[in-house]
Amino acid sequence: MKDAQPSTVYLKDYRVPDYLVDSTHLHFELQPKATLVKSQLKIRRNPDAGEGLPPLLLDGVELELLSVSIDGQLVPASRYRELPEGLSIPVDKPAFVLEIHNRINPEDNTSLEGLYLSNGMYCTQCEAEGFRKITYYPDRPDVMSKFTTTIVAPRQYPVLLSNGNEIERGATEDGRQFVTWEDPFAKPAYLFALVGGDLQHVEDSYTTSSGRKVKLQIFTEAKNIGKCDHAMRSLKKAMRWDEAVYGREYDLDIFMVVAVDHFNMGAMENKGLNIFNSACVLASPETATDSSFQRIESIVGHEYFHNWSGNRVTCRDWFQLSLKEGFTVFRDAEFSADMNSRAVKRIEDVSMLRTAQFAEDAGPMSHPVRPDSYMEISNFYTLTVYEKGAEVVRMIHTLLGTEGFRKGSDLYFERHDGQAVTCEDFVVAMEDANGVDLTQFRRWYSQAGTPVLEVTDAYDEVNGNYALTVKQSCPPTPGQEEKLPFHIPLAIGLLGADGGDLPLDTSGTRQVVLQVTEAEQTFNFSGLLEKPLPSLLRGFSAPVKVRYGYSTEQLLFLMRNDADEFNRWDAGQRLAFMALEQLQQAYRREETLKLQPQLVEAYRSVLQNRDLDPALVAKMLALPSEQTLAEEAEKIDAEAIIAARRFARAALAEALKGDLLACYQRLHTDKPYSPEAADIAERSLKNACLAYLCVTEEDDALALAQVQFDSAANMTDSAAALSALVNHGDTASADAALESFYQRWQQDTQVVELWFGLQSSSAKRGTLENVRALMQHPAFELKNPNKVRAVIGGFANRNFTQFHRVDGSGFKFVAEQTIALDKLNPQIAARLVLPITRWKKYGGDLGEKMKTALQSVMDSGKLSADLYEVVSKSLV
Numbered sequence: 001m002k003d004a005q006p007s008t009v010y011l012k013d014y015r016v017p018d019y020l021v022d023s024t025h026l027h028f029e030l031q032p033k034a035t036l037v038k039s040q041l042k043i044r045r046n047p048d049a050g051e052g053l054p055p056l057l058l059d060g061v062e063l064e065l066l067s068v069s070i071d072g073q074l075v076p077a078s079r080y081r082e083l084p085e086g087l088s089i090p091v092d093k094p095a096f097v098l099e100i101h102n103r104i105n106p107e108d109n110t111s112l113e114g115l116y117l118s119n120g121m122y123c124t125q126c127e128a129e130g131f132r133k134i135t136y137y138p139d140r141p142d143v144m145s146k147f148t149t150t151i152v153a154p155r156q157y158p159v160l161l162s163n164g165n166e167i168e169r170g171a172t173e174d175g176r177q178f179v180t181w182e183d184p185f186a187k188p189a190y191l192f193a194l195v196g197g198d199l200q201h202v203e204d205s206y207t208t209s210s211g212r213k214v215k216l217q218i219f220t221e222a223k224n225i226g227k228c229d230h231a232m233r234s235l236k237k238a239m240r241w242d243e244a245v246y247g248r249e250y251d252l253d254i255f256m257v258v259a260v261d262h263f264n265m266g267a268m269e270n271k272g273l274n275i276f277n278s279a280c281v282l283a284s285p286e287t288a289t290d291s292s293f294q295r296i297e298s299i300v301g302h303e304y305f306h307n308w309s310g311n312r313v314t315c316r317d318w319f320q321l322s323l324k325e326g327f328t329v330f331r332d333a334e335f336s337a338d339m340n341s342r343a344v345k346r347i348e349d350v351s352m353l354r355t356a357q358f359a360e361d362a363g364p365m366s367h368p369v370r371p372d373s374y375m376e377i378s379n380f381y382t383l384t385v386y387e388k389g390a391e392v393v394r395m396i397h398t399l400l401g402t403e404g405f406r407k408g409s410d411l412y413f414e415r416h417d418g419q420a421v422t423c424e425d426f427v428v429a430m431e432d433a434n435g436v437d438l439t440q441f442r443r444w445y446s447q448a449g450t451p452v453l454e455v456t457d458a459y460d461e462v463n464g465n466y467a468l469t470v471k472q473s474c475p476p477t478p479g480q481e482e483k484l485p486f487h488i489p490l491a492i493g494l495l496g497a498d499g500g501d502l503p504l505d506t507s508g509t510r511q512v513v514l515q516v517t518e519a520e521q522t523f524n525f526s527g528l529l530e531k532p533l534p535s536l537l538r539g540f541s542a543p544v545k546v547r548y549g550y551s552t553e554q555l556l557f558l559m560r561n562d563a564d565e566f567n568r569w570d571a572g573q574r575l576a577f578m579a580l581e582q583l584q585q586a587y588r589r590e591e592t593l594k595l596q597p598q599l600v601e602a603y604r605s606v607l608q609n610r611d612l613d614p615a616l617v618a619k620m621l622a623l624p625s626e627q628t629l630a631e632e633a634e635k636i637d638a639e640a641i642i643a644a645r646r647f648a649r650a651a652l653a654e655a656l657k658g659d660l661l662a663c664y665q666r667l668h669t670d671k672p673y674s675p676e677a678a679d680i681a682e683r684s685l686k687n688a689c690l691a692y693l694c695v696t697e698e699d700d701a702l703a704l705a706q707v708q709f710d711s712a713a714n715m716t717d718s719a720a721a722l723s724a725l726v727n728h729g730d731t732a733s734a735d736a737a738l739e740s741f742y743q744r745w746q747q748d749t750q751v752v753e754l755w756f757g758l759q760s761s762s763a764k765r766g767t768l769e770n771v772r773a774l775m776q777h778p779a780f781e782l783k784n785p786n787k788v789r790a791v792i793g794g795f796a797n798r799n800f801t802q803f804h805r806v807d808g809s810g811f812k813f814v815a816e817q818t819i820a821l822d823k824l825n826p827q828i829a830a831r832l833v834l835p836i837t838r839w840k841k842y843g844g845d846l847g848e849k850m851k852t853a854l855q856s857v858m859d860s861g862k863l864s865a866d867l868y869e870v871v872s873k874s875l876v
């Protein structure tokens with residue numbers, strides 16, 4: 001925790017660094033409580049920074065300084081100044097070698113940034129500003145240096161890794177061993193990594209398209225060695241894909257991945273040495289679900305793709321974070337779409353964007369894709385920077401086409417290889433390669449908030465003209481009252497009465513991307529022989545909300561006929577949304593609830609449709625989540641949302657029982673497990689049916705779930721059955737299944753996390769009382785972010801019913817846990833608190849209770865900078 005009151009950093013204050021670091025030699029002597037770090041930096045005045053020799057300012061946090069020397073001469077302590085945030089050293093020559101010795105304490109480092117111990121394994125996390133917790137350094141991404149690293153450790157840490165190539169190893173006189181690594185690519189300190197432990201590895205190789213052989217290694221504790229195959233396969237696929245789609249080859253002779261149990265995020269793209277949260281890399285059919293197989297494929301891809309979009313070309317400053325993250329998420333999403341079902345991947349990503357990112361965009365921490373200011377950069381690893389940033393890159397792709405986009409990315413990589421650049425540089429490369437002007441498009445980087453498109457239309461049957469009028473607006477966000485119009489690519493098709501797309505011009509085009517650039521604009525189509533039905537925002541071509549007065553019949557028609565699979569799904573969501581809206585109103589008026597029969601019939605025909613991808617059917621059968629309904633609401637009425645959705649789900653289950661059972665039985669095979677897309681699709685539909693059937697709370701459904709639970713040969717089916725049992729009303733069966741599942745899997749960290757999450761996120765099981773009990777379970781560990789996310793996060797983010805209990809106890813609980821966690825891990829505390837920051841969107845008593853809980857965090861004493869930023873911005 002920092003002593004000074006957190007201060008705000010502004011993009012407009014960016015200055016180039018005063019000094020550059022040509023080379024960095026690091027020497028570590030690993031010890032749990034007193035690791036010695038010696039750093040030797042070749043420093044030179046930056047010619048671009050102006051005249052004179054200002055003092056050298058180095059970042060450093062929680063370090064024990066031992067000595068400072070310049071060109072071999074010890075600098076007396078009276079010459080330099082130790083500051084709360086680092087070190088200031090006077091300079092009298094333009095180039096010199098600085099040597100610093102300091103000590104750090106990995107064992108007591110629970111923040112999981114810098115160097116820390118995880119289950120006895122040394123590891124590092126330096127992004128964004130963690131390197132300053134290792135040694136004094138200009139810890140900013142525009143200072144790029146060539147690193148050489150020597151690690152000395154006792155024999156019980158046989159594996160000692162760092163970035164680049166191993167160049168030397170041996171023994172020290174006192175019987176320890178050392179390994180030296182050299183990374184030939186200059187990099188910012190945030191990409192530095194070190195690992196030391198008793199690890200096993202699997203090894204493979206990959207030959208690049210130019211014929212270079214790369215050694216691939218995945219390191220884990222011995223007990224997990226059987227869980228590395230899927231990640232290895234995914235890595236090779238990603239390497240091939242980046243060559244095929246972007247023409248990008250890997251550049252070192254070795255690529256290493258390490259699995260770590262204690263990790264704040266998913267994974268980290270350190271040069272040549274990616275470090276992964278165990279949950280995002282380890283999998284076997286017996287222990288991991290299909291969604292975790294798919295998540296691993298995408299994260300392995302994501303980190304690998306960073307080698308070009310992030311490492312070879314990096315960020316100038318942290319305001320440019322989306323330069324690497326938005327682009328890399330777009331790359332990993334396309335990779336996953338190519339490896340699996342494109343429509344289903346798009347539906348998953350858009351669902352997440354619409355619930356969580358739209359909520360962020362409308363909440364107290366709303367910020368543009370390229371923020372203007374921050375107190376703590378860790379708080380800006382957000383859905384806006386990542387997912388909305390990816391949508392912005394996707395829109396450029398849509399505007400330029402596949403070939404144009406590739407020309408742009410080629411130019412970007414070629415022009416900026418080895419540099420630290422800005423979002424502006426990315427856009428300029430896209431413009432220059434294509435001869436286009438993206439001036440207005442740039443507003444996507446600077447304006448926050450989710451734009452709304454109001455669409456109306458008119459058809460003139462006399463002359464066959466059809467006019468589509470689009471009005472755009474964007475709600476105010478903190479610091480941005482007025483917004484200028486965005487440049488929005490609006491992909492549309494026009495459906496005729498037969499359900500096919502009508503030709504939109506004489507050449508027969510059936511889908512166009514309208515360039516929406518003004519506050520209000522009309523697009524005219526001629527030669528239409530019938531009044532069309534518009535299919536708007538196909539494939540979700542822009543991160544906006546579209547309002548159009550669709551009738552129930554029109555939505556049913558789109559659901560059946562739209563050529564765009566994404567919009568077929570979306571039509572179903574709109575329909576369900578309308579039905580749930582009616583139910584909420586009826587609930588508030590204390591009327592009897594009744595589900596629209598058209599919705600039931602629409603779901604039935606989806607369920608009976610054998611031509612559709614089963615994974616798409618599973619998505620189409622899912623009602624919008626409570627969180628999605630909350631995001632869409634003007635004011636959140638949690639009670640009505642819960643009642644409406646619960647009623648609709650039960651009514652659907654009851655009405656579709658026969659079809660659900662038939663579908664379940666058709667797909668319930670005993671073919672051997674494979675994580676191939678087609679098999680995943682069938683399991684997802686089968687298990688969606690099982691979940692619905694158990695909503696009926698009938699004995700037959702219970703028996704079905706029980707049989708599947710007892711006989712499942714893979715974790716997808718086993719976990720789905722367990723979840724069905726837990727959410728069925730029969731408590732005895734649920735108790736027994738939970739107990740036997742735990743007995744069987746208690747040695748497996750990832751499965752235990754799943755077991756925790758399944759309970760805490762269940763409306764039936766995850767009562768506050770039970771969640772508190774889970775925190776007392778021996779496998780729970782407040783210092784482990786995965787456990788916190790599973791138990792507390794599962795309750796606060798995925799258990800809408802129990803979290804919103806009217807007495808406000810759920811909010812109070814989250815506040816208490818946030819306060820406790822802030823002492824251990826500020827990054828995680830600042831995320832855990834988010835569900836209670838949106839109090840303004842709740843009217844009345846619940847909103848008041850939420851605000852009171854949030855205020856109690858503020859009043860609890862000294863907060864970390866991370867937590868202070870989120871809480872203070874949310875209380876205004």
Ligand code: TRP
Pocket residue numbers: 125127128264265266267268269302303306325378381
């Ligand atoms: N750059 C990482 C990614 O690929 C993000 C990340 C990993 C991170 N660990 C972190 C960010 C710790 C902040 C703090 O997305």
Ligand code: ZN
Pocket residue numbers: 302306324325328
């Ligand atoms: Zn990333």
